Amino acid sequence: MTDNVVQLHKELPDTLSATVIDVVASATPRPVDQPEQAPDPGTWIADKQAYLADAPPVIPPALRRWDTFKDTARWTVSYYAHLTGFHTLRAPVYLARLLLRSPRGAGRLIIRWGKWVADTEARPVEAKAAASADIDAWLALSREHSRRVRPRRIASLAVATATGITTLIAGFLVPGWTLTAAIGAAALTGLAGKKGDKPLITRYVATNVMRRLDSTEIFDALAAIGFEGKKGRKGVEFASEVMRDGPGWRAEIDLPPGVEATAVLEKRAALAAAMRRPISTVWPEADRTAHPGRLVLWVAQRDPAKAGRKLWPLMKEGQADVYQPLPFGFDPRGNLVEITLMYSNLLVGGIPGSGKTSCALAIVLGVALDPTAELWIYELKGSGDLDSVKPICHRYVSGDEDEDLEAALAGMRSGIAEYQRRAAFVRSLPASEVPEGRKVTRALAEKYPEQQLGPRVIVVDEVQELFTHPDYKDEAAALATRLIKKARAYGIILILLTQNPDAPSLPTSVSSSVGTRLCLAVMDWRANNNVLGTGAYDRGLRATDISVDEQGTGILARGREGITVRAAFIKQTEAEDIAARALALRTAAGTLTGQAVGAAVEEHDAETVLDHLRAIWPDGTDSVHSHRLVEALAAYRADLYGPWTQMDAAGSSTALSAALKPFKISTRQLTIRDCCGGAKGLRWTDIAPTDDDA
Numbered sequence: 136m137t138d139n140v141v142q143l144h145k146e147l148p149d150t151l152s153a154t155v156i157d158v159v160a161s162a163t164p165r166p167v168d169q170p171e172q173a174p175d176p177g178t179w180i181a182d183k184q185a186y187l188a189d190a191p192p193v194i195p196p197a198l199r200r201w202d203t204f205k206d207t208a209r210w211t212v213s214y215y216a217h218l219t220g221f222h223t224l225r226a227p228v229y230l231a232r233l234l235l236r237s238p239r240g241a242g243r244l245i246i247r248w249g250k251w252v253a254d255t256e257a258r259p260v261e262a263k264a265a266a267s268a269d270i271d272a273w274l275a276l277s278r279e280h281s282r283r284v285r286p287r288r289i290a291s292l293a294v295a296t297a298t299g300i301t302t303l304i305a306g307f308l309v310p311g312w313t314l315t316a317a318i319g320a321a322a323l324t325g326l327a328g329k330k331g332d333k334p335l336i337t338r339y340v341a342t343n344v345m346r347r348l349d350s351t352e353i354f355d356a357l358a359a360i361g362f363e364g365k366k367g368r369k370g371v372e373f374a375s376e377v378m379r380d381g382p383g384w385r386a387e388i389d390l391p392p393g394v395e396a397t398a399v400l401e402k403r404a405a406l407a408a409a410m411r412r413p414i415s416t417v418w419p420e421a422d423r424t425a426h427p428g429r430l431v432l433w434v435a436q437r438d439p440a441k442a443g444r445k446l447w448p449l450m451k452e453g454q455a456d457v458y459q460p461l462p463f464g465f466d467p468r469g470n471l472v473e474i475t476l477m478y479s480n481l482l483v484g485g486i487p488g489s490g491k492t493s494c495a496l497a498i499v500l501g502v503a504l505d506p507t508a509e510l511w512i513y514e515l516k517g518s519g520d521l522d523s524v525k526p527i528c529h530r531y532v533s534g535d536e537d538e539d540l541e542a543a544l545a546g547m548r549s550g551i552a553e554y555q556r557r558a559a560f561v562r563s564l565p566a567s568e569v570p571e572g573r574k575v576t577r578a579l580a581e582k583y584p585e586q587q588l589g590p591r592v593i594v595v596d597e598v599q600e601l602f603t604h605p606d607y608k609d610e611a612a613a614l615a616t617r618l619i620k621k622a623r624a625y626g627i628i629l630i631l632l633t634q635n636p637d638a639p640s641l642p643t644s645v646s647s648s649v650g651t652r653l654c655l656a657v658m659d660w661r662a663n664n665n666v667l668g669t670g671a672y673d674r675g676l677r678a679t680d681i682s683v684d685e686q687g688t689g690i691l692a693r694g695r696e697g698i699t700v701r702a703a704f705i706k707q708t709e710a711e712d713i714a715a716r717a718l719a720l721r722t723a724a725g726t727l728t729g730q731a732v733g734a735a736v737e738e739h740d741a742e743t744v745l746d747h748l749r750a751i752w753p754d755g756t757d758s759v760h761s762h763r764l765v766e767a768l769a770a771y772r773a774d775l776y777g778p779w780t781q782m783d784a785a786g787s788s789t790a791l792s793a794a795l796k797p798f799k800i801s802t803r804q805l806t807i808r809d810c811c812g813g814a815k816g817l818r819w820t821d822i823a824p825t826d827d828d829a
Contacts, residue, residue, distance in 0.1 A: 142539060150334070157792055158281075161721060162655065165435045165656045166227070167221055167647055177183055177430060177722045178349060179375065182702065188431050189260055190702075222336070224461055225246030227529075229336065230318075230322060232325070233321070233322040233323075233325030234318070234321055234322060235325070235327060236325035236326075236328030236329060236330075237321040237324040237325040237809060238328070239321070239325075239327075239328030240325045240326060240328030240329075241327075241328075241583070242323045242325035242328075243327045244324060244327050245326060245608075248291070251287065252284065252287045252291055253284065253791060254280055254283050254284050254287070256281070257276065257283075259694075260276060261273065261276045261277065261280065264276055270674065270735045273603050276655070278826070286492055289690065295676045297576075299322070317583055327346075330827045332347075332416075332481065337620060337701060345416060345434070345435065345436055345437070345438070345659050347384070347403065348376060348377055348383075348384035348386065348434045349812075350377060350386075352410060353371075353377075353386055353388065353432065354371060355392075355407035355409070356406055356410045356411075357371055357388075357399070359405075359409035360399075360405045360406055360409055360607070361402075362390060362391065362394065362398075362400045363391055369586060370391055370586070371388060371389070371390060371391060372388070372391070373386065373387065373388055374387040374388065374389050374391045374425070374429065375387045376452075379471055380468065381470065382435060382436050382437060382468060382469050383431050383433055383434050383435040383436045383437075383467075383468060384415075384433070384434050384436070385431065385432070386431070386432045386433075387422065387429065387430075387431055387432075388430045388432060389428060389429060389430075390428045390429075390430055390431070390433075391428075392428070394428055394465075395421070395427045395428055395676070396419070396420070396421035396422070396427060396428060396429060396430040396431075397427075397673065397675045399419050399420065399430055400419055400420075400677060400680075401677075403417065403419055404680070404681050406419065406662075406817035410434070412434065413438050413508060414611065414682070415435075415438055415439050415685060416434055416435040416437075416439065417432075417434055418432070418433045418434070418435075418467050418699065419431070419432050420432075420435075420672075420675070421675045432684065433467065433468065435467060435468075435620075435723075437752065438490070439701070444704055445465050445469065445827060446461060446703070447500075447703035447705055448462040448471065449462060449500070449501065449504055449713070450561065450703075450705070450713065452716075454504045454505065454506070454717075454720055455501045455502070455504040455505045456505055456577075457476055457477055457501075457502055457505045457507075457508045457590040457592070457628075458477050458576070458577045458590070459477075460473035460475045461473060461474055461476065461498070461501035461502070462496060462497075462501065462656075462703070463494075463497050463498065463691075463700065463702060463703065464687070464701050464702040464703045465700065465701055465703065466698055466699060466701075467701075467702055472652065472691065472698065472700040474498065474500075474501075474653075474691065475650070475651065475693070476502070476627070476628050477628065477629070478574065478593065478623050478626070478650075479588065479623060479630075479649075479650035479651045480619045480628060480630065480648075480649050480650055480651065480654045481498070481599035481628075481630045481631070481649065481650075481652070481653065482631050482632075482633075482645075482646065482649040482651070482656070482666060483495070483631070483633070483642065483652075483653045483655070483666075483689075484632075484633050484652075484654055484655065484662070484665065485634065485636065485654065485655025485656050485657060485666075485668035485678070486634060486652075486655070486656055486657055486658060486662075486683060487634045487681050487691060488577060489634075489655035489656040489657075489683055489686060489687075490655055490685075490686030490687030490689075490702065491596075491632055491655060491680075492520045492689065493686060493687035493702045493703075493704055493705070494632070494655070494687060494689070494702040495520065495521060495594070495596060495632055496520075496521070496523075496652060496702075496705045497702045497703050497705060498594075498630065499512065499521060499524050499592075499594060500523075500524065500589075500705065500710060500713050500714065500717070502592045502712070502714070503524050503527055503586070503714060503717035504716070504717050504720065505590070506717075506720045506721045506723075506724040506726045507580065507589040507590065507724075507726060508589060508590040508591075508592055509589060509590065509591045509592065509729075510524065510527065510528045510529060510530075510592055510594070510727065511525065511529055511530040511531075511546050511549075511550075511591065511592065511593045511594065512525075512528050512530070512531050512532070512594045512596075513530075513532045513539070513543035513546060513593075513594065513595045513596065514531075514532065514533040514534075514594075514595040514596045514597070515532075515534070515535050515539060515540065515543060515595065515596060515598070515600040515601070516533075516535060516596060516597045517534040517535045517539075518533075519533055521533070521596065522598070522709075523710035523711045523713075523714045524714050524717070525730075526714060526718050526731060527714060527717050527718050527721055527727065527731050528729070528730060528731060529728050529729030529730060529731060529736065530546060530730055530736045531730055532727055535562060535597070535600055540600060540604060540690050541606055541607075543595055543601060543611075544594055544601070544607060544610060544611060547593065547595075547611070547614040547615065547618060547629075548614060548621060550582050550593050550618050550627050550629070551592060551614065551618060551622065552592065552663060553622075553625075553627060554618070554621060554625045554627045555561065557575060557586075557588060557625040557626065557627075558573075558621075558625055560583075560586055560588075560592070560722055561573050561579075561625065562575070566581075566711075571795075572624075573624065574624040574625065574804070575588045575598060575624070575626040576624050580626070580814065588625075588626060588644060589626065589726070590626045590627075590628060590793065591627050591628070592627065592630060593618070593627070593629050593725055594630045594632070595629070595630070595631050595632070596632045597632065597633065597634065598611075598615075598631045598632060598633050599633045599635040599640035599641070600647075601637055602633075602639070602640055602642055603635075603640055606773055607769050608642075609751070609770060610750075610771050610772060612642040612644055612645060613644075613750040614750075614773070615629060615631065615642075615645050615701075616642075616645055616648060617642040617750075619645065619648040619649055620648055630763075631645070631649070631689040636654070636657060636662045636665045636666045637661070637662055637665065638661070638665060641665050641666070646665055646666065646668070647668070647669075650693060651693045652666050652667050652668065652691070652692050652693075653666075653689050653690070653693075653700075654666035654667045654671075654676075654678040654689050654690045654692075655678060655681065655687070655688065655689035656681040656682060656683045656689070657678050657679055657686070658679070659671070659679065660677075660679060662673040662677070663677060663679055666678070667690060667692050667697065668692070668695075669724055671690075671692065671697070674695065676690050676692055676697040677690070677824070678690045681699075685701070687701050687702035687704060688700070688701040688702075689701075689702075716727040743798070743801070744768075744791075744794045745822055746816070747768055747771060747772060747775075747799050748764065748768070748822050749823075749824065750771065751764070751767040751768060751770075751771045752822070756819070757818060757820075758805050758807055758816055758817070758818050758819070759792050759807075759816055759817060760788075760805060760814045760815065760816040761784075761788035761792070761802050761814065761815045761817065762784040762787055762788055762814065763816075764816070764817065765779045765780065765787040765788070765790070765791055768791075779791070784814070788802065788814070788815045792815070800817070800821050802815040803815065803816065803817075803818075804816075805817075805818070
């Protein structure tokens with residue numbers, strides 16, 4: 136039977152091998168693109184399709200949207216109203232100019248009238264006929280001259296006589312009308328006396344208004360900075376036509392294959408120079424929603440640096456809501472830019488003179504206009520830039536002495552204690568009362584007013600004073616990091632401002648955790664990335680391109696995306712008026728607390744030695760001896776643990792063990808070969824936080 140099976144196997148063809156060989160041998164290249172179903176060129180339908188592809192819109196863009204139509208109509212009315220008012224106000228000046236020019240105009244008109252009456256145009260022809268002794272021609276010209284001149288003289292005499300008599304009679308009967316008519320006639324006469332180099336109408340010459348942007352300028356500018364500007368498959372191409380976009384023009388450009396838009400961003404100054412425009416009017420951006428090679432170029436029609444100031448929306452009236460985005464500034468197009476503080480934190484960095492005070496005022500005044508928000512401000516420069524909001528602050532400190540820095544630390548400790556209190560309350564609520572998650576909301580704060588769940592905003596200006604202080608830097612970094620990571624869900628918002636955004640002045644644990652960042656003018660890419668996050672410079676978010684003269688202008692980023700914004704400029708006198716309005720709102724709402732009502736501020740510290748041990752524990756270390764932990768604790772909180780360092784190793788170890796007894800944690804004998812043999816100590820597992828810890 137086995138032999139039969141073998142024989143049958145030999146007789147059967149190897150279909151699998153044959154199939155594979157046949158397929159490979161007969162394989163031919165096949166097109167993978169679908170053929171285009173295009174009509175034959177020159178046909179009626181081909182012509183109509185070509186027309187439809189470039190046909191203008193049936194409804195003009197200005198009429199497609201009601202808001203756009205309203206803006207266009209409002210602009211048109213405003214323009215002509217301004218034009219009418221401008222020239223109406225100057226009408227007396229124009230009249231005076233005409234009257235001053237009337238003698239010259241009258242002389243020109245008299246000379247022109249005399250030439251018309253005397254028919255001086257024909258004199259050269261008569262003189263030529265006389266010189267050539269052509270008597271017949273001269274006689275004919277003389278008769279023609281007399282025929283034209285006689286009626287002109289009679290008409291002129293009649294008009295002059297009638298005008299004189301009418302003027303004389305009117306002067307006695309209606310002197311007012313006569314005087315008005317005389318002034319009008321003199322003004323009309325003055326029209327003939329104008330000078331070419333001195334126009335009658337006052338004209339406004341806008342030196343900061345730029346010429347219209349067109350494709351030729353863009354091609355030439357890109358070619359000048361090293362990008363091929365010729366049209367073609369491998370050159371620069373437009374993704375859409377150059378169009379109006381607010382107070383400027385917008386162009387969407389596809390760069391040559393393999394060229395990223397960030398390459399143009401690096402040469403913004405060179406691009407502006409090639410376009411012969413101020414750098415403040417040229418704003419290239421990368422459109423990552425399309426592809427990395429898509430460049431969006433926006434060019435302002437008017438130089439923003441010379442344009443009039445746009446007022447902060449809450450300058451004159453209204454109040455704010457910290458739970459919602461707050462008005463902050465304007466982008467280069469003039470659109471309002473809002474900033475979100477709730478459930479986020481804010482880091483503002485820039486070199487001295489970059490406009491940090493303008494940013495700080497726009498932020499704290501927005502918070503001040505929310506009567507439910509509690510402001511804790513620590514201005515560690517001592518310049519008094521934020522003194523305008525002092526009357527409404529729960530806590531306000533201004534100065535750069537050690538006591539001021541200690542007050543800022545105490546304020547952050549109090550913030551941690553407050554978030555722990557709120558967290559415990561929120562955890563106790565049923566899920567039905569926190570449908571949006573375990574966090575503080577406006578509805579929750581209003582439902583439980585006795586819990587005082589309103590936003591608490593802690594502002595630390597010149598925070599580098601804390602982060603570089605030899606005694607406070609470790610604790611400051613740990614406190615700020617903990618507030619940023621854990622307190623935001625419970626309405627505790629930390630705002631840090633610094634004029635030294637370098638690595639020592641801005642710990643990585645802080646800069647990497649902040650949700651919202653604003654980078655003003657900085658000197659290099661390192662400072663740029665310290666504020667905006669790692670890789671921001673390579674993604675095109677470059678505050679290095681912002682001049683220090685553009686005060687208050689920076690890159691506002693939340694996550695990986697960012698926009699250019701200029702903080703609304705608020706004068707100190709205006710800030711005082713806004714703060715007075717905020718004080719009235721809080722007085723009416725009964726929400727003034729702390730220093731604002733003359734009460735002493737209790738800055739609660741809910742942290743324990745266990746929290747401090749977790750803060751100073753070396754990363755990646757399983758076990759540490761007690762005497763080393765005491766040294767680290769003393770460096771972290773010298774006010775609490777400094778005396779322990781005066782003891783010997785055994786005494787400091789005993790002090791640490793006694794402090795841990797309330798938490799039911801005991802030190803144990805540990806042998807650490809990499810350190811110093813056997814001694815009392817702790818393991819990380821002994822103090823590691825549990826799920827129940829806030």
